[in-house]
Amino acid sequence: MSVKSSKNGPCGTGGCGGQGTPDPQDGNIDNALSKISNKLIVMSGKGGVGKSSFSTNLAVALAGKGFSTGLLDVDLHGPSIAGMLGIKGLLDINENQQVIPKMVGDHLKVVSMQSLMTDPDQAVIWRGPAKTGVIRQFIGEVCWGDLDFLVVDSPPGTGDEPLSVAQTITGAKALIITTPQDVALADVRKSINFCRTVNLELLGLVENMGPFACPCCGETIELFKSRGGRITAETMGVTYLGTLPFDPQVVKTCDAGTPIAAGDHRGPFVAALDNVVQAIVGSL
Amino acid sequence: MSVKSSKNGPCGTGGCGGQGTPDPQDGNIDNALSKISNKLIVMSGKGGVGKSSFSTNLAVALAGKGFSTGLLDVDLHGPSIAGMLGIKGLLDINENQQVIPKMVGDHLKVVSMQSLMTDPDQAVIWRGPAKTGVIRQFIGEVCWGDLDFLVVDSPPGTGDEPLSVAQTITGAKALIITTPQDVALADVRKSINFCRTVNLELLGLVENMGPFACPCCGETIELFKSRGGRITAETMGVTYLGTLPFDPQVVKTCDAGTPIAAGDHRGPFVAALDNVVQAIVGSL
Numbered sequence: 001m002s003v004k005s006s007k008n009g010p011c012g013t014g015g016c017g018g019q020g021t022p023d024p025q026d027g028n029i030d031n032a033l034s035k036i037s038n039k040l041i042v043m044s045g046k047g048g049v050g051k052s053s054f055s056t057n058l059a060v061a062l063a064g065k066g067f068s069t070g071l072l073d074v075d076l077h078g079p080s081i082a083g084m085l086g087i088k089g090l091l092d093i094n095e096n097q098q099v100i101p102k103m104v105g106d107h108l109k110v111v112s113m114q115s116l117m118t119d120p121d122q123a124v125i126w127r128g129p130a131k132t133g134v135i136r137q138f139i140g141e142v143c144w145g146d147l148d149f150l151v152v153d154s155p156p157g158t159g160d161e162p163l164s165v166a167q168t169i170t171g172a173k174a175l176i177i178t179t180p181q182d183v184a185l186a187d188v189r190k191s192i193n194f195c196r197t198v199n200l201e202l203l204g205l206v207e208n209m210g211p212f213a214c215p216c217c218g219e220t221i222e223l224f225k226s227r228g229g230r231i232t233a234e235t236m237g238v239t240y241l242g243t244l245p246f247d248p249q250v251v252k253t254c255d256a257g258t259p260i261a262a263g264d265h266r267g268p269f270v271a272a273l274d275n276v277v278q279a280i281v282g283s284l
Numbered sequence: 285m286s287v288k289s290s291k292n293g294p295c296g297t298g299g300c301g302g303q304g305t306p307d308p309q310d311g312n313i314d315n316a317l318s319k320i321s322n323k324l325i326v327m328s329g330k331g332g333v334g335k336s337s338f339s340t341n342l343a344v345a346l347a348g349k350g351f352s353t354g355l356l357d358v359d360l361h362g363p364s365i366a367g368m369l370g371i372k373g374l375l376d377i378n379e380n381q382q383v384i385p386k387m388v389g390d391h392l393k394v395v396s397m398q399s400l401m402t403d404p405d406q407a408v409i410w411r412g413p414a415k416t417g418v419i420r421q422f423i424g425e426v427c428w429g430d431l432d433f434l435v436v437d438s439p440p441g442t443g444d445e446p447l448s449v450a451q452t453i454t455g456a457k458a459l460i461i462t463t464p465q466d467v468a469l470a471d472v473r474k475s476i477n478f479c480r481t482v483n484l485e486l487l488g489l490v491e492n493m494g495p496f497a498c499p500c501c502g503e504t505i506e507l508f509k510s511r512g513g514r515i516t517a518e519t520m521g522v523t524y525l526g527t528l529p530f531d532p533q534v535v536k537t538c539d540a541g542t543p544i545a546a547g548d549h550r551g552p553f554v555a556a557l558d559n560v561v562q563a564i565v566g567s568l
């Protein structure tokens with residue numbers, strides 16, 4: 001494992017400049033990426049499987065272990081991560097005209113499209129090429145500095161944004177999130193093939209919204225069926241990283257801006273998340 | 285209400301030709317749309333709120349009432365509707381080189397990207413302009429014929445596909461589907477503003493994955509919180525069309541290719557769906 005960053009120096013002191021290269025933005029992107037030890041792209045074939053809440057809880061958990069962590073929300077049409085972390089206000093710019101991420105605690109830096117929009121309810125109606133430009137800016141023109149991990153919350157599907165993310169963030173590794181039901185798994189197989197087509201290394205698959213225990217009687221209920229993610233991973237030759245149970249507290253804590261991994265919550269979800277995080281860190 | 289189609293003649297007998305217009309595809313699209321009384325675009329700001337299963341059950345319910353209904357899946361990256369209806373095999377072409385929709389029962393015609401792909405697990409890695417072309421083909425080069433309703437399952441968000449759909453299907457009206465939790469509602473407000481920006485008439489909002497009754501003890505559980513959709517509709521001045529309860533049978537029946545609205549199912553979900561369908565038909 002090699003998860004610690006290389007400490008090349010802070011932003012604004014020559015560390016994030018990219019001067020002297022033929023294409024300034026290419027140089028800025030290469031420079032930014034060179035200081036990030038591990039780039040994790042969180043993907044899902046289908047929306048609504050809990051990708052953003054998983055990305056947020058993963059980044060919070062990594063930061064909680066003392067890793068210097070970045071969290072980038074590139075879901076341009078439905079950015080939700082700033083809200084899940086209770087981040088308000090617009091992002092600032094430093095003297096080198098770089099975006100300064102929002103700090104959450106001591107170890108987590110966050111950049112979300114939400115934090116660039118003056119009206120959070122405004123729809124972003126952009127076609128593909130404009131979106132590619134924004135994604136490149138999110139890497140090359142943000143003062144990320146030295147990071148052990150950059151967690152990138154990619155929009156669902158296999159379209160412009162995931163393609164641009166895969167092409168921009170060289171050396172990244174993908175995590176695929178799914179729910180257990182068949183209709184999600186069909187899209188997961190597409191995501192796995194997408195990674196293989198664009199030569200994006202696939203770290204493994206996480207099954208979300210698994211078994212649910214009724215808070216009244218304790219009965220275990222399969223809201224979205226069961227074991228489909230694990231079976232798909234095995235069938236497709238992909239590492240299975242674990243199953244997270246369904247817990248309405250995950251929904252409520254994200255809505256409240258205080259993700260479940262950030263507080264003193266205990267219980268089956270947090271325990272399962274910790275196992276998944278350890279599996280991810282152990283595989284690097 | 286004016287929901288019955290105009291019966292301009294079947295495809296292949298001069299009804300779907302579009303000859304004599306400067307741009308053949310524009311003419312084909314206009315011709316196809318002129319024979320469809322009501323075009324409903326089902327949208328969601330966020331993925332995974334049950335948009336495709338709602339679109340499928342809505343189309344099945346309309347066909348079950350005797351309306352001539354089309355169902356078009358334009359979610360190019362995650363098409364799921366063919367699977368939800370148990371449709372297998374590729375689409376055929378008629379002598380006018382038009383795609384022939386798959387028939388489900390007597391009154392439902394279905395076209396899905398899935399039915400055009402020889403390998404259903406292959407990822408569609410297309411950039412925006414290519415996607416726009418496919419969406420135009422799905423209207424102008426499909427032998428839809430006379431329809432009372434065309435239900436269009438649009439991909440989530442406010443990107444290329446919904447924009448192309450809104451621009452291609454003139455005279456369409458939008459239905460927005462959401463779950464009750466805040467993180468979904470932020471995206472719903474974006475979808476409402478998207479409709480207003482592109483002058484797409486908004487028929488109303490449906491709240492999905494509402495209250496869940498534990499099958500063991502009967503306790504009502506709010507999996508994704510409650511009433512958020514209704515409150516958002518009221519706040520934003522949008523018609524609230526009803527709430528559908530969460531029911532694992534909706535997941536299982538869609539996975540099995542026999543949507544819940546198609547069988548002899550009874551219960552709270554089917555009753556609530558019927559109320560929503562009546563509200564939609566009554567508003568036209």
